[in-house]
Amino acid sequence: MNIGIDAGGTLIKAAYRHEDSLELVTFPIAELVHVASWLNEMQNADICITGGKASLLQRHLKQEAREIVEFQASCRGAQYLLEQNHIAEESYILTNVGTGTSIHYVDRGVQRRVGGTGIGGGTMVGLSRLLTGLSEYGAIVEAAAGGLRDRIDLTVGHIYEGGEPPIPGHLTASNFGSVARSAAERRYREPELAASVIGMVGETVATVSVLAAQSCGVSTIVFIGSSFIGNDPLKRAVESYTELRGGKPVFLDKGEYSGALGALLSD
Ligand code: ADP
Numbered sequence: 001m002n003i004g005i006d007a008g009g010t011l012i013k014a015a016y017r018h019e020d021s022l023e024l025v026t027f028p029i030a031e032l033v034h035v036a037s038w039l040n041e042m043q044n045a046d047i048c049i050t051g052g053k054a055s056l057l058q059r060h061l062k063q064e065a066r067e068i069v070e071f072q073a074s075c076r077g078a079q080y081l082l083e084q085n086h087i088a089e090e091s092y093i094l095t096n097v098g099t100g101t102s103i104h105y106v107d108r109g110v111q112r113r114v115g116g117t118g119i120g121g122g123t124m125v126g127l128s129r130l131l132t133g134l135s136e137y138g139a140i141v142e143a144a145a146g147g148l149r150d151r152i153d154l155t156v157g158h159i160y161e162g163g164e165p166p167i168p169g170h171l172t173a174s175n176f177g178s179v180a181r182s183a184a185e186r187r188y189r190e191p192e193l194a195a196s197v198i199g200m201v202g203e204t205v206a207t208v209s210v211l212a213a214q215s216c217g218v219s220t221i222v223f224i225g226s227s228f229i230g231n232d233p234l235k236r237a238v239e240s241y242t243e244l245r246g247g248k249p250v251f252l253d254k255g256e257y258s259g260a261l262g263a264l265l266s267d
């Protein structure tokens with residue numbers, strides 16, 4: 001059996017074929033030893049690993065597994081998913097919003113890393129936890145879905161106060177900027193805090209991606225990574241900011257498995 005594993009900073013993703021169907025599974029990184037035992041039980045498995053925790057996982061394996069570079073794997077897997085979804089794109093920016101964010105220029109199957117930012121899925125969870133006490137990804141996203149950002153984020157319109165702004169008034173001028181202007185005793189609720197954190201991550205990721213797209217002369221930006229799983233607030237923030245700045249966003253279904261799929265498909 002062939003199996004591709006992407007062992008990342010937060011989650012381990014696995015892709016393998018079982019009786020003609022493609023199986024995709026996720027484990028928390030805390031279960032690395034359990035994942036190694038699962039792999040060790042497989043007879044004659046051809047295992048290919050990628051991701052930041054690939055070497056650590058390798059150390060727990062009884063058999064030698066192949067390793068491929070993470071960026072190469074995620075680009076290969078994303079290309080596969082694009083083809084499966086009949087999306088024909090030759091040249092595009094691939095933005096992987098994982099624990100952190102990595103940005104690649106893909107041109108006819110060849111990828112080049114063009115940048116990244118430490119603002120990513122880890123920021124969403126970490127900062128939300130500091131501000132709200134919520135620590136589970138699902139709880140944070142659920143809270144954010146019911147939160148309004150207007151008491152926390154300062155928009156361009158807030159600054160111009162009725163005057164004619166040079167850019168659209170609803171754009172964020174300063175994430176969390178309204179807090180600095182409000183009374184010290186003002187208390188904030190979990191949903192608005194989580195919504196503002198996710199909004200900040202989404203706007204940053206979209207802005208950096210669009211700048212990368214402009215510098216590479218393309219407009220399509222393909223977004224992947226587990227940070228988008230069930231996360232409509234993040235998708236909406238990324239989508240609206242990308243479109244507003246002239247980019248064409250594409251969200252790949254199962255995009256979080258790009259690295260694992262790329263490892264599975266590598267020879
Ligand atoms: P990595 O390869 O670095 O682990 P991923 O693409 O798997 O990155 O994305 C990790 C991010 O996905 C987390 O920082 C978090 O925001 C989000 N996430 C989605 N589902 C979960 C989950 N069940 N547990 C923790 N984080 C999750």
